[in-house]
Amino acid sequence: MQEIRRASYSGTREGLFHYITFLAALGLVALVLGIFFLVTMQAAPAWRAFGFSFLTTSIWDPMHNEFGAVPALVGTVLTAILALVVATPLSVGTAIFLSEMLPQRLRRPLSFMVELLAAVPSVVYGLWGLFVLAPWLRTGVGQFLTDHLGFLPIFAGPSLGIGVLTSSLVLAIMVLPTITAISGEVIRGVPTGLREAMYALGATRWEVITRVILPTSKPGIVGALLLGLGRAIGEAIAVTMVIGNANLLPRSLFAPAQTMASLIVNEFPEAFDLHLSALLLLAALLFLITLAINIIAAWFVHRPSPDATATDKESVWARLLPKGGG
Amino acid sequence: MKNIQKRKALGALFEVLCVLAAGVAIMVLALILYYVFRRGVAVVNFSFLTSLPTPVGVAGGGIGNALIGSLLMVGLGALIAVPVCIAGAIYLDQNPASKLAAYARFATRVLSGIPSMVVGLFVFSQLVLRTGHYSALAGGVALSIVMAPVITLSAEEMLRLVPSSQREASMALGATKQQTVFRLILPGAAGGLIVGVMLAVALAAGQTAPVLLTALTSRFWLTSLAQPTASLPVLIYHYATSPFADWQAHAWGAALVLVAVILVLNVTAQVLLGLINRRR
Numbered sequence: 001m002q003e004i005r006r007a008s009y010s011g012t013r014e015g016l017f018h019y020i021t022f023l024a025a026l027g028l029v030a031l032v033l034g035i036f037f038l039v040t041m042q043a044a045p046a047w048r049a050f051g052f053s054f055l056t057t058s059i060w061d062p063m064h065n066e067f068g069a070v071p072a073l074v075g076t077v078l079t080a081i082l083a084l085v086v087a088t089p090l091s092v093g094t095a096i097f098l099s100e101m102l103p104q105r106l107r108r109p110l111s112f113m114v115e116l117l118a119a120v121p122s123v124v125y126g127l128w129g130l131f132v133l134a135p136w137l138r139t140g141v142g143q144f145l146t147d148h149l150g151f152l153p154i155f156a157g158p159s160l161g162i163g164v165l166t167s168s169l170v171l172a173i174m175v176l177p178t179i180t181a182i183s184g185e186v187i188r189g190v191p192t193g194l195r196e197a198m199y200a201l202g203a204t205r206w207e208v209i210t211r212v213i214l215p216t217s218k219p220g221i222v223g224a225l226l227l228g229l230g231r232a233i234g235e236a237i238a239v240t241m242v243i244g245n246a247n248l249l250p251r252s253l254f255a256p257a258q259t260m261a262s263l264i265v266n267e268f269p270e271a272f273d274l275h276l277s278a279l280l281l282l283a284a285l286l287f288l289i290t291l292a293i294n295i296i297a298a299w300f301v302h303r304p305s306p307d308a309t310a311t312d313k314e315s316v317w318a319r320l321l322p323k324g325g326g
Numbered sequence: 327m328k329n330i331q332k333r334k335a336l337g338a339l340f341e342v343l344c345v346l347a348a349g350v351a352i353m354v355l356a357l358i359l360y361y362v363f364r365r366g367v368a369v370v371n372f373s374f375l376t377s378l379p380t381p382v383g384v385a386g387g388g389i390g391n392a393l394i395g396s397l398l399m400v401g402l403g404a405l406i407a408v409p410v411c412i413a414g415a416i417y418l419d420q421n422p423a424s425k426l427a428a429y430a431r432f433a434t435r436v437l438s439g440i441p442s443m444v445v446g447l448f449v450f451s452q453l454v455l456r457t458g459h460y461s462a463l464a465g466g467v468a469l470s471i472v473m474a475p476v477i478t479l480s481a482e483e484m485l486r487l488v489p490s491s492q493r494e495a496s497m498a499l500g501a502t503k504q505q506t507v508f509r510l511i512l513p514g515a516a517g518g519l520i521v522g523v524m525l526a527v528a529l530a531a532g533q534t535a536p537v538l539l540t541a542l543t544s545r546f547w548l549t550s551l552a553q554p555t556a557s558l559p560v561l562i563y564h565y566a567t568s569p570f571a572d573w574q575a576h577a578w579g580a581a582l583v584l585v586a587v588i589l590v591l592n593v594t595a596q597v598l599l600g601l602i603n604r605r606r
Contacts, residue, residue, distance in 0.1 A: 028474065039444070205337060234443060
């Protein structure tokens with residue numbers, strides 16, 4: 001009798017337990033839907049007021065309730081792409097060096113160190129950018145570029161130390177550990193058999209790298225780069241600290257500019273009504289852009305390449321989790 | 327394939343470029359840590375860690391209130407996120423093929439990709455504007471959203487590592503699902519769950535934008551959860567962008583403390599993960 005009672009008692013508890021975990025899982029879905037719908041709902045007034053002209057006009061004037069996001073959009077895309085241009089050769093080169101050219105004993109600690117740097121918060125990268133990189137760009141490199149290449153439009157104007165170039169470099173340094181870690185993972189996933197077959201045919205190490213390893217791991221590396229692009233586009237604080245926060249179309253790499261995220265950081269405390277709605281519209285755009293980029297990135301990272309052994313899909317996802325930034 | 331000398335030379339050239347790339351990358355990253363250490367060490371001492379900020383020009387002062395504010399808000403975030411996310415992960419583990427599990431997994435991955443700035447503005451517009459003030463509570467909520475995907479996805483992975491043979495043995499002994507979860511799966515995955523939480527805490531501790539938009543900052547000790555609250559990242563941001571030399575020096579000190587805490591958490595998590603993997 002006692003056993004039966006216990007069984008039925010645990011039966012209701014069982015139901016409750018299932019229900020609680022069910023609610024928690026549902027909560028996660030509701031949270032993401034909630035963020036998306038509440039942000040877009042509050043962004044709607046700005047969209048109704050400006051429509052596509054929000055994306056095509058350049059005047060951002062909270063005093064007269066006029067909002068056009070072109071400078072912020074251009075600044076965001078420009079800094080993120082420049083960051084990727086700088087970070088791609090560095091991080092892919094580092095990944096090749098770490099996984100293919102180093103002996104096992106050195107590879108582990110060095111890869112670990114690089115991965116650890118993904119955890120350094122973005123405000124610290126910004127601090128370094130502002131007090132170490134910016135003065136150096138202003139006096140050393142900046143002076144050199146204005147003196148010798150100043151006739152090129154991209155190097156026109158005085159080098160203030162803060163602006164598009166500095167932000168792009170800080171972003172490049174920030175996304176470097178992430179891209180290197182994921183690319184390295186993908187490169188190490190190339191089956192040893194393929195390498196050995198190439199070596200057996202008499203290929204040099206570089207030929208093995210360019211003809212087997214890079215083609216096999218290309219989707220994964222492209223995914224890693226896209227992920228880095230997503231991080232660079234959404235980065236707020238580090239960029240705000242070094243971009244100069246001028247809501248203008250940048251005329252050169254030395255010019256101060258603005259990104260969508262830095263515009264929000266600069267203006268949220270005073271924003272209300274249409275101004276706030278315009279900022280939320282920027283946030284909604286950021287949400288959608290990074291979402292699209294991340295979905296494509298995940299698709300690339302997971303796409304089974306015909307030659308690679310199946311890597312554990314879930315553990316790749318764990319790699320994609322953010323460790324730092326913000 | 328005939329000119330072996332030429333092939334070797336070409337290979338050597340590109341390999342040198344790779345070494346250079348790695349050298350530049352590792353040097354820059356090492357340089358950042360070096361500056362944080364060198365400029366931070368000059369400022370950090372016991373009274374720096376325990377005292378309130380002083381007005382500009384007044385010597386001394388520190389990051390005591392920011393340290394407490396950060397601890398409190400990260401703790402609050404963990405308090406909200408850990409139970410919900412682990413319960414969610416248990417659902418994903420117990421009903422891996424259900425429709426809700428698929429949606430929840432996708433939602434969590436979407437969440438992990440949202441810029442934390444967007445999370446901050448979301449909590450700002452929903453909580454700060456509605457209640458009318460910046461607060462530690464809003465900061466905790468924002469951080470819990472930032473932590474959620476890390477905890478959920480790592481917990482799901484760790485729960486899955488408990489072998490199905492053991493689960494079946496537990497069920498065969500007559501244990502209910504709930505008993506299996508509490509007596510077998512959770513204890514078995516405990517180490518891994520702790521690793522996930524540590525990584526999430528490290529991530530949250532370094533977030534600036536979500537905390538800036540929700541808790542703003544303060545120059546006083548914390549007295550209630552419903553008022554603006556200082557935190558390390560926001561203090562670094564404000565001090566770094568201020569024109570005062572002593573505040574800028576303090577920014578480096580705070581950065582050293584923050585980086586040290588985050589790196590220790592990450593290294594400990596990795597060591598723990600290594601131990602877990604070896605035991606398996």
